[in-house]
Amino acid sequence: MKVRTQYLVAALLVAVAFGVSVFFYPQMPDRMATHWTTSGDADGTMGKLWGAFLLPTVTAVLLALFAVIPRIDPLDENISVFRKQYALFVVLFVAFMLYVHSFVILWNLGYRFDFTTVLAPAIGALFYFIGVLMNRVERNWFVGVRTPWTLSNDEVWKNTHSRAGPLFKLAGLVAIVGVFVPTYAIYLMVVPAVGIAIYLTVYSYVEYRRVTV
Template identity: 55%
Template sequence: MSPRRSYTIGGALVAASAVFGALAYPQLPAEMATHWNAAGEIDGRTPKLLALGLFPVLMAALLGLFAVVPRIDPLGENVEQFRAQYDTFVVLVLAFLAYLQAVVVAANAGYEFELIQALAPAVGALYYYVGVLSAHAERNWFVGIRTPWTISSDEVWKRTHDRAAPLFKFAGVVAALGALVPAYAELLVVAPVLAVSLYAAVFSYAEYRRVGA
């Protein structure tokens, strides 16, 4: 996906989020549920103007940040080498936030469902694409598995990302299964990606020591 196309789509998602919030506003309670505990019980509420306004504002801020990153990264020329995957990731992150907004609005509008179960497929898709992005990412300061050891060595960066990419994809598939197994949805969404992240960090250190970088 080209930068121009991705930021056009991103801008459209921000606008759609703002319009959706405005249309939903009259049908929602003054205090919206915005946080659920591990048992799926509401344990946090926010005034609806703030709750609905937060999504387009956050999405716009992230879109701006994603646009700036390749320009301010000291290794920005490396980002250009996987720019297509980077720009697709931008769109997916914003689409995920738009989906999250829709789920929160639906929950506050009276629809009954397990929140984590509803989010599992979207989270899984995001994890899976992190694996795709990892397979293409070149060394930089903002995107990828950034440990002291990967940042310090092109070889360690490549080996770590080559090892982690399929694991993130697998974590995405496992997370998506949370939609089918609601009793274990939270575990399936959280545990695999934490395990992969920890493994990648340890692997990067071991590789750094092994190659003597």
Template identity: 45%
Template structure:
């Protein structure tokens, strides 16, 4: 399957979101609930027209932006090496936004369900997918764990992303488990994702110091024991 076909799948998801908005709009209230607190209580609204069309517009903008980024990446040759992975991530991210958009419409049409639980489950699945994707990425400027140390060394990039893949999968598991803890589900998911990101970023520095050397030890990709 070519890149254009994979990105077309993302475009179709945007069109589905727009179609759902068009169908639901006449039945929605003047003010549409778009925000919930950690306990699942509505916490914010937007005017109907804004709420209905904002999500499809954001989805369309993201697809266009993410489709363009590989063309301007200074390391575009590396992106080409994992381009199918990149494209499917665009599709997965668009699908996530579609699920959230459909959930908002359904809730405001009167279908009662714990929206926060839907959001935590959807985010957890996306985080797990990120964990699965990270080890397959090559060094680039727009996707992955980009620190000064990963961007300076292929070896550091590879090792950091292998660790990041495991940690983000673990964070996703914590997020799913958190669904059994009511209003603590959101803080558990956020804390686990932040911890995975911080630990992975810190590890990239440690890995760089060991692999490349910082003046106190051996340098070179083969120097780490």
């Protein structure tokens, strides 16, 4: 699939999100549930207009930002190397936002479920593809593990992302396990991601010291 086609698919998904909001808007309560606790229970509301259209609007803005990034990055020639994988990530991210938005609408239509648990497979899939992307990404200012040390040295960038790829794939698989153990779903999604972020930051520093000193 060509990059332009991938962005058109992402734009179509955004249009679907707006369409869902428009179609179900008359059935939405005056105060819509828009925030859930870690146990999956609603604990925050928002006015009907913003509740129905906030996520599609945020997604549209992010899609525009994702489209601009390859054009404004000082290392845009490096992004061109993994442009197809980057565009596929954009499609998957927009699909993820549509997935979340759909469950927000369903909840406000009266359906009940553990919100954290239904997010687990989608977050797991997103993490897994981030792992795939990490194995292809070249040094740039917007995508990947961007620490002062990875951005300063190509070898440190490459070595850090070689570590990041398998770790994010593993985090994706762990997050999916949350579907089967709802009590721990939030921890299976958050703890590995935080741990990986800390580890990669420290690793990039240590690797930079090894390569340059």
